[in-house]
Amino acid sequence: MKKPAHELPPVDMFVTTADADLEPPIITVNTVLSLLAVDYPANKLACYVSDDGCSPLTFFALIEASKFAKIWVPFCKKHNIPVRAPFRYFNGEPLSSSKDSSLEFQQEWKKIKDEYELLCQKIEEATQRSEPWDFTGEFAAFSHVERRNHPTIIKVILENKEDLPNGLPHLVYISREKLPKHPHHFKAGAMNVLIRVSGVMTNAPFMLNVDCDMYANNPKIVLHAMCMLLGVKNEMDSGFVQYPQCFYDGLKDDPFGNQFVVLLKYMVSGIAGIQGPFYSGTGCFHRRKVIYGLSPNRTVTNGELGDENLQKTFGKSMKFSKSAAQVISGYNVINPENRGGISSSIEAAYQVASCGYEHGTSWGEKIGLIYGSATEDVLTGLTIHGRGWKSTYLTPDPPAFLGSAPSSGPTTLIQQKRWSTGLLEIVLSPKSPILFLSKGKLHFRQFLGYMWLLVWGLRSIPELCYATLPAYCILTNSHFLPKVMTNHNPLVLLSRATHAMYALLFSILYMQVQEPAILIPFVLFIIYNIYSASEYLRADLSIWAWWNNHKMWRIISMTSWLFGFLSVILKLLGLFETMFEVTKKDQTIGADDTNANAGRFTFDESPVFVPGTAILLVNLAALALMLLRFRLTTRGGDGSGVGEIICSVWVVLCFWSFFKGLFGRGKYGIPLSVIYKSGTLALLFVQFCKWTSMG
Numbered sequence: 202m203k204k205p206a207h208e209l210p211p212v213d214m215f216v217t218t219a220d221a222d223l224e225p226p227i228i229t230v231n232t233v234l235s236l237l238a239v240d241y242p243a244n245k246l247a248c249y250v251s252d253d254g255c256s257p258l259t260f261f262a263l264i265e266a267s268k269f270a271k272i273w274v275p276f277c278k279k280h281n282i283p284v285r286a287p288f289r290y291f292n293g294e295p296l297s298s299s300k301d302s303s304l305e306f307q308q309e310w311k312k313i314k315d316e317y318e319l320l321c322q323k324i325e326e327a328t329q330r331s332e333p334w335d336f337t338g339e340f341a342a343f344s345h346v347e348r349r350n351h352p353t354i355i356k357v358i359l360e361n362k363e364d365l366p367n368g369l370p371h372l373v374y375i376s377r378e379k380l381p382k383h384p385h386h387f388k389a390g391a392m393n394v395l396i397r398v399s400g401v402m403t404n405a406p407f408m409l410n411v412d413c414d415m416y417a418n419n420p421k422i423v424l425h426a427m428c429m430l431l432g433v434k435n436e437m438d439s440g441f442v443q444y445p446q447c448f449y450d451g452l453k454d455d456p457f458g459n460q461f462v463v464l465l466k467y468m469v470s471g472i473a474g475i476q477g478p479f480y481s482g483t484g485c486f487h488r489r490k491v492i493y494g495l496s497p498n499r500t501v502t503n504g505e506l507g508d509e510n511l512q513k514t515f516g517k518s519m520k521f522s523k524s525a526a527q528v529i530s531g532y533n534v535i536n537p538e539n540r541g542g543i544s545s546s547i548e549a550a551y552q553v554a555s556c557g558y559e560h561g562t563s564w565g566e567k568i569g570l571i572y573g574s575a576t577e578d579v580l581t582g583l584t585i586h587g588r589g590w591k592s593t594y595l596t597p598d599p600p601a602f603l604g605s606a607p608s609s610g611p612t613t614l615i616q617q618k619r620w621s622t623g624l625l626e627i628v629l630s631p632k633s634p635i636l637f638l639s640k641g642k643l644h645f646r647q648f649l650g651y652m653w654l655l656v657w658g659l660r661s662i663p664e665l666c667y668a669t670l671p672a673y674c675i676l677t678n679s680h681f682l683p684k685v686m687t688n689h690n691p692l693v694l695l696s697r698a699t700h701a702m703y704a705l706l707f708s709i710l711y712m713q714v715q716e717p718a719i720l721i722p723f724v725l726f727i728i729y730n731i732y733s734a735s736e737y738l739r740a741d742l743s744i745w746a747w748w749n750n751h752k753m754w755r756i757i758s759m760t761s762w763l764f765g766f767l768s769v770i771l772k773l774l775g776l777f778e779t780m781f782e783v784t785k786k787d788q789t790i791g792a793d794d795t796n797a798n799a800g801r802f803t804f805d806e807s808p809v810f811v812p813g814t815a816i817l818l819v820n821l822a823a824l825a826l827m828l829l830r831f832r833l834t835t836r837g838g839d840g841s842g843v844g845e846i847i848c849s850v851w852v853v854l855c856f857w858s859f860f861k862g863l864f865g866r867g868k869y870g871i872p873l874s875v876i877y878k879s880g881t882l883a884l885l886f887v888q889f890c891k892w893t894s895m896g
């Protein structure tokens with residue numbers, strides 16, 4: 202049944218940003234504008250932006266954006282504009298959903314486009330400006346701040362004082378207090394401050410959170426989410442609503458394997474059918490009470506609502522405790538109490554955003570986003586599923602949110618390193634899925650789903666073994682696969698095999714097969730790859746997209762995931778603190794990237810490139826020595842066969858981007874320092890082979 206607008210519940214919307222260089226403010230501004238303009242009564246919405254970079258530039262950009270919002274939002278609603286992030290909308294022709302092509306619309310479109318360009322220009326000028334900021338007026342708070350050492354700054358940029366459904370939502374800028382040596386818990390810490398500040402200001406029963414680059418691409422997202430949050434018979438069935446993480450301007454055929462189309466289509470949709478999708482940090486609507494630690498269908502006792510108890514759990518702010526009590530006692534607020542407007546809550550907001558506020562409370566432990574992992578999102582979702590909640594997966598058309606995927610080698614690998622570190626941290630933490638399975642309410646198959654994801658870091662070890670095993674066999678003249686034959690020249694076979702797979706199939710079938718058992722690994726290999734390629738074809742992607750993804754998964758697992766695994770070991774030994782390295786958000790592909798180079802793999806001096814380069818060198822060395830018919834040892838070994846050669850060639854093909862990197866220049870080439878280190882590792886490996894085959 203359609204709800205009248207005044208019955209729709211309020212929603213607090215959170216945007217996090219952390220670095221004005223890596224995350225250009227114009228990107229954050231577009232995300233904010235897209236949220237301010239969604240199809241929902243404006244007086245029910247509040248948008249909170251957390252800036253961990255404490256950047257006057259970001260604040261400036263938001264102020265300018267709020268001025269532009271005053272014409273942008275009414276324009277979007279009047280003409281039912283399909284895409285409400287201006288940088289995407291003005292990319293194309295004048296367009297409205299109502300197919301309005303009247304002169305009036307055209308003129309308005311032009312006027313607003315000009316205004317948007319002016320906004321971009323102002324922000325660009327402020328970014329480029331060399332002279333220092335003028336720290337007067339609104340900006341006074343930013344004088345003498347250091348990113349990692351500054352007091353809280355909270356600014357109400359827009360306030361819908363008259364409570365107008367057709368006005369603009371509230372817009373609040375927050376830079377939480379930072380002190381050196383004080384743990385800040387990265388994004389999870391930022392989110393918890395957002396949750397508390399919004400708690401004292403608007404206290405909406407539902408909260409949306411997005412990364413700064415994830416603009417709302419579908420203006421109906423809030424309404425869709427409400428259907429799933431309010432429309433279920435039992436709330437337990439929809440603890441949170443997760444939209445998939447999709448990307449705009451994806452490079453053709455996904456050269457970096459980070460668009461996750463197939464992963465979302467099969468894996469995530471599959472898991473959605475068990476206990477529900479994982480919380481993936483962005484594009485997610487939470488129930489506030491779930492985030493406040495409630496289990497499904499639980500009624501709170503009066504004792505729990507006592508002041509002392511509340512303050513122990515939620516911290517010392519009276520105002521926040523009161524708002525939290527409302528939430529956990531199951532209020533179904535249509536209009537939360539908010540006399541005096543949000544500006545009257547500023548003082549309480551400062552209190553709950555301070556560094557020491559969480560000390561001795563349950564924040565990060567039982568309530569809010571959970572601390573202890575660089576992938577706070579998965580950990581938080583897991584604790585929610587562990588309490589027995591289900592989650593809902595929504596995939597509307599057009600896609601709900603679109604963000605920017607890394608478009609370079611280093612960024613992709615570093616992002617994957619952070620993920621694999623954070624995921625493995627979860628397995629080893631006191632909040633491991635194993636515990637939720639035995640003591641909590643995590644479903645068994647959901648547990649398997651989590652484990653599949655969480656042990657990415659561990660997979661680096663078998664992947665490395667499999668990638669070096671063929672080279673090892675060739676170098677030591679031994680074999681790990683059943684042998685095919687010996688009286689054919691391996692070179693002839695090799696050329697046939699690489700030309701076309703069926704040529705090999707043919708030769709195997711019609712050849713003297715010494716050990717027919719070779720057919721088992723061979724058939725597995727063929728079936729596995731045909732099946733996974735078919736997943737791409739069924740998702741309307743090309744065979745190249747399959748190959749790029751296949752290749753990237755091999756590269757990522759042997760580089761990023763290996764480092765993730767090592768970081769976790771070092772953390773366990775107490776030698777290392779895991780970090781959150783923010784992913785760079787590209788606006789457009791760099792000017793020096795001609796179309797031919799877009800998607801070409803890039804490198805830098807990061808050690809993450811060393812293991813991949815070493816694997817490549819080892820396999821190249823093995824193949825080269827084999828071609829020269831050179832053996833490390835004359836003794837022992839009963840010969841390596843065609844199976845080992847094919848495997849080794851396959852590894853080289855998977856690392857083809859690295860192979861090209863050996864000869865590339867500038868960022869397209871592997872730096873010499875990396876080559877030296879990898880070369881040393883490769884030599885050590887060859888020595889090791891020699892030593893074992895002599896021993």
Ligand SMILES: O=c1ccn([C@@H]2O[C@H](COP(=O)(O)OP(=O)(O)O[C@H]3O[C@H](CO)[C@@H](O)[C@H](O)[C@H]3O)[C@@H](O)[C@H]2O)c(=O)[nH]1
Pocket residue numbers: 217218219220224251253386387388391411412413414446481482483575576577578616619620623781782783784785
């Ligand atoms: O100290 C920090 C670090 C990051 N962020 C924000 O966190 C978000 C995600 O960071 P990003 O560098 O874009 O990481 P991604 O790997 O792209 O993010 C994915 O993975 C993260 C977990 O690793 C999740 O938190 C994200 O929601 C999910 O999109 C961004 O908005 C950042 O501004 C902060 O607010 N404070």
Ligand SMILES: [Mn+2]
Pocket residue numbers: 412414604605784
């Ligand atoms: Mn991101």
